[in-house]
Amino acid sequence: MKILVADLETTVSMTGDRKDNSPFHPENKLVSAHWAWVDGNEPQSLVFYHNEKETPDSPDAFRAALEQADVLVCHNAKFDVQWLKECGFPLPKQIYCTMIGEYIFSRAQGRPLGLKDTAERRDVTRKRSDVTEQYFKQGIGFEAMPLDTMLEYAETDVTSCREIYEAQQQDLEKPSNVGLRPVFNLMNEMLEFLV
Numbered sequence: 001m002k003i004l005v006a007d008l009e010t011t012v013s014m015t016g017d018r019k020d021n022s023p024f025h026p027e028n029k030l031v032s033a034h035w036a037w038v039d040g041n042e043p044q045s046l047v048f049y050h051n052e053k054e055t056p057d058s059p060d061a062f063r064a065a066l067e068q069a070d071v072l073v074c075h076n077a078k079f080d081v082q083w084l085k086e087c088g089f090p091l092p093k094q095i096y097c098t099m100i101g102e103y104i105f106s107r108a109q110g111r112p113l114g115l116k117d118t119a120e121r122r123d124v125t126r127k128r129s130d131v132t133e134q135y136f137k138q139g140i141g142f143e144a145m146p147l148d149t150m151l152e153y154a155e156t157d158v159t160s161c162r163e164i165y166e167a168q169q170q171d172l173e174k175p176s177n178v179g180l181r182p183v184f185n186l187m188n189e190m191l192e193f194l195v
Contacts (some may be wrong), residue, residue, distance in 0.1 A: 003038035004069035004092065005162040008080050009142040009154050011049070021079070023086035030087055031142045033062045034154040038073070038162055043155040052147040059089070066090050075099050075115045075161045077188075081195045091192070098161055100187045101168045104180055115160055124163035125156060 009031040012021045021028065029049040036043040044065075046057040066072070066084070069092040074080040077097035084091060102113045111117070119126045132153050135145040142150050171177055172184065 001070045002068055003071045003073060003096075003165075004035055004065055005038060005073045005158050005165065006033065006035040006066075006080060007074065007154055007157040007161060008033055008083050009150060010083060011141050011143050023083045029143070030083060032150065032154060033059070034151075034158045035062060035065055036158050036162060037065075038165065043158040045151050045155060047147065047151075049143055050147055050150070051144050063089060066092060070094060071096055073098060073161060073165045075118070075157070075164065078191055078195050081192060085195065094188070095191050096165065096184075096188050097191055098164045098168060100191065101184060102164075104183055104187065105168070105171060105177075115157060115164075118164055119160040122164055122167050124167065125159045 010021050010023075011027070011029045011031060012019050013025045013027045014020065015025065023030075031049050032045060032047045034043050034045045044061065046059060046062050047053050048056040048059070067090050071094040072081075072092045073096045075098045077095050077099070081091065081095060098118070099113050099115075102118050106113070111121075116126065131149055132145065135141075135149075142154075172181055
């Protein structure tokens with residue numbers, strides 16, 4: 001089975017006093033796509049909309065990876081799936097959300113489920129949000145921060161998500177978690193329907 005981990009970066013617009021990073025806001029754009037196979041290759045990136053890039057990358061390599069994949073893994077996959085669908089990218093037959101996985105493993109214990117918190121809790125590669133947070137506080141989005149900073153941030157997200165996925169798969173093999181597999185399957189099947 002071919003398992004692809006992906007992360008998308010986008011622009012963010014304001015709807016009233018609320019930040020809106022959805023693909024449904026007419027001013028939002030897909031800044032970049034980042035992906036890696038679970039088998040361990042280094043993350044790859046394509047940039048579609050960035051101030052430092054005059055010509056967008058061709059989406060063909062990312063499209064080909066999505067077409068080859070049996071499973072797409074993302075953290076907060078509903079966000080990525082919405083963007084992929086709206087941009088016309090193909091979706092693999094199965095979607096797996098590591099954020100949903102952390103919610104299920106939490107067993108009704110309220111805890112932060114974001115990628116940074118999950119990576120810290122699971123002691124996997126941590127995303128470097130300190131640099132990007134400085135830009136966000138100044139109102140600078142992914143499309144305007146230095147390209148190398150954005151790429152490092154996004155590729156680390158892919159690595160973190162992949163390691164979280166692998167840790168969740170190991171946890172699902174434990175006898176105490178055997179009953180959770182059908183819940184994982186159901187929740188992930190519902191995700192695309194809800195999107």
